[in-house]
Amino acid sequence: MAATHAQRSTREIFTTLEYGPVPESHACALAWLDTQDRHLGHYVNGKWLKPEHRNSVPCRDPITGENLASCPQAQAEDVAAAVEAARTAWENWSGLPGASRAQYLTRLAKMIQKHQRLLWTLESLVTGRAVREVRDRDIPLAQQLLQWHAVQAYTQEETLAGWEPMGVIGLILSPTFSFLEMMWRICPALAVGCTVVVLVPPGSPTPLLLAQLAGELGSFPGILNVINGPASLGPILASQPGVQKVTFCGAVEEGRVLRRTLAGQGAELGLALGAESLLVLTEAADVDSAVEGVVDAAWSDRSAGGLRLLIQESVWDETMRRLQERMARLRGGRGLDGAVDMGARGAAAHDLAQRYVREAQSQGAQVPWPVVVASPFRTAKEALAVANGTPRGGSASVWSERLGQALELGYGLRVGTVWINAHGLRHPEVPTGGCKESGSSWHGGPDGLYEYLRPSGTPARLPSLSENLNYDTFGLAVPLTLPSGPEIGPSPAAPYGLFIGGRFQAPGARSSRCIQDSKGNLQAYVAEGGAKDIRGAVEAAHQAAPGWVSQPPGARASLLWALASALERRESAFTSALERHGVELKTAKVEVELSARRLRAWGARAQAQGHLLQVAELRGPVLRLREPLGVLAIVCPDEWPLLAFASLLAAALAHGNAVVLVPSGVCPIPALEVCQDMATLLPAGLVNVVTGDRDHLTRCLALHQDVQALWYFGSAQGSQFVEWASAGNLKPVWVNRGRPRAWDQEAQGAGPELGLRAARTKALWLPMGD
């Protein structure tokens, strides 16, 4: 009977020529779940950990709703057990030669290869993503990631000399991220010698399976531990002793909350937030190909979030027609079907989009798509302004066949990744990350490795949490200053005022603070800067920034060198200013000399930045650009008043940043002396120096939404406040947590760490072919 049915169907299909189901058997995924009696646990220290009395969450097939297994929700003690395992494993793992770690990663890649069917059916079954997407893209990429990072581990002693692994890394994944996001981050962490605890949302068994595969390699249990639990366990994970860094992938608001919660905690925080992408379609584009890019970015299962679509007005109608035509042909369905474009996730986004389109059309309004927001632009310049006028800075694609236009847009977009005439390409060798509110955590490429490294000899991070720090009042009030005796200043007297916009200005508060010398005598009055002065300084810096960025590195270098010469010319003035603060003459001379040398060294380094990556599958290069952060605020340490000032300033300027500095609180005079030289040498507004109460100025800078990065060298409390306040615009911050730094040492005063922090990476993909 079945046979005749089949015959009839063939006859029917011969006429209709429709698609049929192409089901992928998921028997092996179910069989694997059966090995755990459909009750998953955590995978810790190379073993399944199934604690009693935990709330369990069902893991469901998103399409049928069928209950596949149950997952326990972790509690604090499970987190502690996992961290303990990772910490124990770290002692062994981090000490291994890179070659041994490389071997392990290669073995794990082979392990994935051997069990790939299980992996892809399981992933597709529980996430509902199209199986083709997982099978043809995710699994091969996971293997490539392991292999590429194995090579990095192998050459680590040579290429990453001077850096050491941080320690235990916590990784928190939100439910919308696939297991691939985990691979992107655990690969570099494991490669450089860190061990990992991954906190995955309950109901996502693929990371557990990967941990099991890694654990079954035997030799190093505990380097990869996976626990199920809500993201709210994040702070608990971060506060475990030994956890040195927490990387969070998830929504922007969650990231903000976590940033505030973890202020002052031991672990550093890396944020990779949101997954929205941008697509700029110009009139010089291959519109059909661009439409494919839109479809991929918005409705395929490889898309992780929403899409903002900017279309040049002249091709708006044409694009919309093609887009609608293309969308009508998309097939949705069960993820495990081999002939669908969209699994559950893509289909849901698509349905939602269509519903809104219908509603909008019936109301005669413009189409407000929840996942794809399309808006027209007139010129490429306008497109840049519109694209950059958002708080997001993840990824973007530019569609234009005109090379000049494409490059102009590619360089101008303030995002982490730009694809020219392509969308969503990824490769282990190419760093991926973002800027602005998309977070400044990186994965892939060299930048991904540095995420889990610190300069050798850096002490482990310990919590410096001050429970009674009141964020609302920290640095709010400025102490009053009254006249306190005659000034016995240097001769000629140091300039008075705040150095803003290239000249000395009176402070907005019209009051001053006194600076005492080492003997307790009043040395000088300096201007008392406040919120308005910070506002002015940041504005001035923003005005100067575009001009400085467009300067070629050579021009930057020569200005820094000129500044160094000026410093040397006035060596006696600087040494005497330093001497008055109790610095010995010899040391003072060294400090001035070193400061000049730092300016020269960074000037020279300005020339060599960024490089070219050659990606195997891609014909054409990927440019790894190092772009300035924008307006960088620096609160200098009290110690080494000239050297620290010059070192930080030089690194910042060499990388193209415009700067607002708060000089040493106890000894601001040398910095103000430098300003005298800068007034004649540097473009106005490029460097702004504001003296005053450090806590107050720090507060103003940290809360300023238009300050793009902040370096703070001061008290532990100040550091904690800076971390807390940075949640506002999610600016990257670098704080010392009250620890002094050896500014006169090459590694700490002028090491590669400064260079890494002074610029951000952008990957520019340039596929070629005609």
Added chain:
Amino acid sequence: MPSSFCVFKYFFEHRYRHYQRAGDCDLSWISKIQVNQPAVLRRAEQIQARRMVKKEWQAAWLLKAVTFIDLTTLSGDDTSSNVQRLCYKAKYPIREDLLKALNVHDKGLTTAAVCVYPARVCDAVKALKAAGSTIPVASVATGFPAGQTHLKTRLEEIRLAVEDGATEIDVVINRTLVLTGQWEALYDEIRQFRKACGEAHLKTILATGELGSLTNVYKASMIAMMAGSDFIKTSTGKETVNATFPVAIVMLRAIRDFFWKTGNKIGFKPAGGIRSAKDSLAWLSLIKEELGDEWLTPELFRIGASTLLSDIERQIYHHVTGRYAAYHDLPMS
């Protein structure tokens, strides 16, 4: 819909198409066009992996693919005997018992046409007549495959083939004109081919492997359609690069754009290098995805192939019997 109506509609459309399309050569349709090769390559890769058909669907699709085949022999050693055998195979492409088993034996399944060199047209017409078949005979022409002969002889070649009874003419374009950007001259030549064909269908071979870039492929497609081609065809099968997916995507997009501009549906014929049943399925799904179901008829889609048919028959054999066929189980073509 009754089949007689279909036939009527078919003729009606085709009679009128020539006149409708006798438009001017509008170079603005090709002047702004941009084709990004890497992006098209990615799409081509995707589309092959995205659509699979299995089981009954596969069998039905393969049978359908048979009806799109221009069964071809274009060899120097063609004689009337092997052309005759080819014509027989065109009339009976799949073993009768296999068709019965699939209950499609009453569908009159044949290939779409037989395609031969001009000198063999008479043989083919005679053989098909003897077999009582109305399968059209297609002839290549215009100095196939290089097209490097005088325009006068190329035109004469078309006329002679039509006289001999060919109802479809596969002409090759003059690549020199494309590579030197003489689009109007190319248009004029194809217009003359069109005229020389009379009532016969004109299939224009672009020889895409020799056009240099995908942008040129798009432009040549558009010019060929503006000049009145009924089909545009990828390649002669004699170039080093034949029917590839990226090229097809570009040509199909041109066909769709032309349809949007004029309302005329132009056919598409990939040829060369399509040998396996699996390939043919991918081509069917490509048409379905890029142009839609309306293009999946022999009037608008052909596959130029010689060995493809035997592989399809082999797959059908396997589908019906569950066994892989021995070489001698299936008649040769």
